[in-house]
Amino acid sequence: METVFIKGLGLIGSSLARAIKQDHPQIKIIAGDIDEKSLLYAKKHKIADQIVTDMTGIEQADYIILASPVSQIIKDIAILADKKLKPGVIITDVGSTKQTVMQAAQALNHRSLTFIGGHPMAGSHKSGVQAGRADLIENAYYFLIPASKNTDISKLTWLLAGTNAKWLQVTPAQHDKIVAQISHVPHIIAAELVNQTQQAFKDEPVGMRVAAGGFKSVTRIAASDPTMWSAILLNNRELILKQLTGYITGLENVSTLIEKEDRSALFDFFKRAKVSRESLNAPARAPFYDLFLNIPDKSGEIAKVTGILAKHHLSIINIQVLEVREDINGILQLVFNTEKARDQATRILEKDYEIVTR
Numbered sequence: 001m002e003t004v005f006i007k008g009l010g011l012i013g014s015s016l017a018r019a020i021k022q023d024h025p026q027i028k029i030i031a032g033d034i035d036e037k038s039l040l041y042a043k044k045h046k047i048a049d050q051i052v053t054d055m056t057g058i059e060q061a062d063y064i065i066l067a068s069p070v071s072q073i074i075k076d077i078a079i080l081a082d083k084k085l086k087p088g089v090i091i092t093d094v095g096s097t098k099q100t101v102m103q104a105a106q107a108l109n110h111r112s113l114t115f116i117g118g119h120p121m122a123g124s125h126k127s128g129v130q131a132g133r134a135d136l137i138e139n140a141y142y143f144l145i146p147a148s149k150n151t152d153i154s155k156l157t158w159l160l161a162g163t164n165a166k167w168l169q170v171t172p173a174q175h176d177k178i179v180a181q182i183s184h185v186p187h188i189i190a191a192e193l194v195n196q197t198q199q200a201f202k203d204e205p206v207g208m209r210v211a212a213g214g215f216k217s218v219t220r221i222a223a224s225d226p227t228m229w230s231a232i233l234l235n236n237r238e239l240i241l242k243q244l245t246g247y248i249t250g251l252e253n254v255s256t257l258i259e260k261e262d263r264s265a266l267f268d269f270f271k272r273a274k275v276s277r278e279s280l281n282a283p284a285r286a287p288f289y290d291l292f293l294n295i296p297d298k299s300g301e302i303a304k305v306t307g308i309l310a311k312h313h314l315s316i317i318n319i320q321v322l323e324v325r326e327d328i329n330g331i332l333q334l335v336f337n338t339e340k341a342r343d344q345a346t347r348i349l350e351k352d353y354e355i356v357t358r
């Protein structure tokens with residue numbers, strides 16, 4: 001029986017525990033947390049099999065998941081570097097910054113311990129074990145940063161397969177640059193907007209109460225955990241400062257446009273944002289695989305082609321006839337959703353038809 005030790009059984013740690021339990025019920029989960037109430041909740045709801053307030057039992061673990069605030073993850077890595085651990089153990093974390101974590105993980109190199117930095121790009125402004133869900137990370141990107149080029153990530157992705165996350169390998173620097181812009185700076189903006197609004201409404205208590213969709217959707221993340229966010233900001237300082245400066249400059253530019261009553265520039269400002277926002281997370285166009293056949297312009301010919309494909313259990317997702325003129329052969333375009341299906345169809349149909357390359 002394999003064992004997973006999760007240190008920090010809050011929103012993310014408990015979501016991973018739930019997903020692991022669902023996918024691999026045979027795996028034993030030991031949860032380590034300083035918050036006893038969270039541990040008791042986890043035990044009661046069968047999220048963890050064993051609960052500890054320290055690292056007891058970590059030496060039995062085949063996998064160690066560090067899921068406390070980033071500053072604590074870094075301290076835990078240093079502790080693990082000198083601890084007796086099971087040979088072959090895979091250590092990962094879920095911290096929201098990666099350069100300082102991967103730097104700390106170098107302390108594990110001398111013992112040939114496998115460290116794979118991790119960061120699921122899903123979460124919530126809610127924290128704690130009760131907020132966790134097995135499907136929290138479903139369909140979300142999950143950054144993986146192996147400590148070395150030769151690190152095998154397959155055991156870790158097997159363990160976490162129940163999350164149904166989309167794995168994405170990046171460098172620590174790439175990771176921190178991306179998340180500074182799309183996660184860290186937005187959290188600062190949301191928090192400051194709430195603080196500034198609170199200040200602006202000191203003499204207008206009804207102001208906050210009437211806040212509607214706009215204010216609420218921009219500031220939802222201002223309710224996130226302060227301990228977690230101060231740790232993130234201090235672990236990605238330089239990139240956050242750089243991107244925050246860019247944002248402040250942007251705000252100053254808009255102020256100037258308002259001052260100058262530059263309607264067309266303001267229109268352009270909102271237009272650019274609207275276009276970008278509307279294409280956010282747009283699914284990449286699924287690749288299609290085309291096959292072009294030269295077919296005689298005879299009745300029943302298309303049915304013959306589709307009949308051959310059906311006989312070989314090959315399904316097409318689109319079909320159309322191109323360049324058809326009387327008495328002249330037509331080009332039949334067949335569209336498949338996999339390269340394998342298109343290649344198989346090519347091999348079968350080339351016996352009866354000329355394949356046209358385009």
Ligand SMILES: NC(=O)c1ccc[n+]([C@@H]2O[C@H](COP(=O)([O-])OP(=O)(O)OC[C@H]3O[C@@H](n4cnc5c(N)ncnc54)[C@H](O)[C@@H]3O)[C@@H](O)[C@H]2O)c1
Pocket residue numbers: 007008009010011012013032033034035038067068069070072073094095096097119120121122123124125126127128129225228232
């Ligand atoms: N919240 C999110 O949206 C989100 C998303 C992705 C990654 N992360 C990262 O995941 C990590 C955990 O975040 P979370 O949202 O689950 O926070 P959380 O507050 O819900 O959980 C953190 C847990 O760590 C425990 N903890 C704190 N110090 C500890 C210590 N010294 N030893 C053991 N346990 C300790 C806390 O008691 C708590 O149970 C953070 O590093 C965060 O940056 C968060």
Ligand SMILES: O=C(O)C(=O)C[C@]1(C(=O)O)C=C[C@@H](O)C=C1
Pocket residue numbers: 095096120121122123124125126182183184221224
């Ligand atoms: O959905 C939210 O509330 C989040 O803030 C999740 C969120 C983010 O999108 O910034 C927060 C921190 C992470 O490290 C990853 C995801």
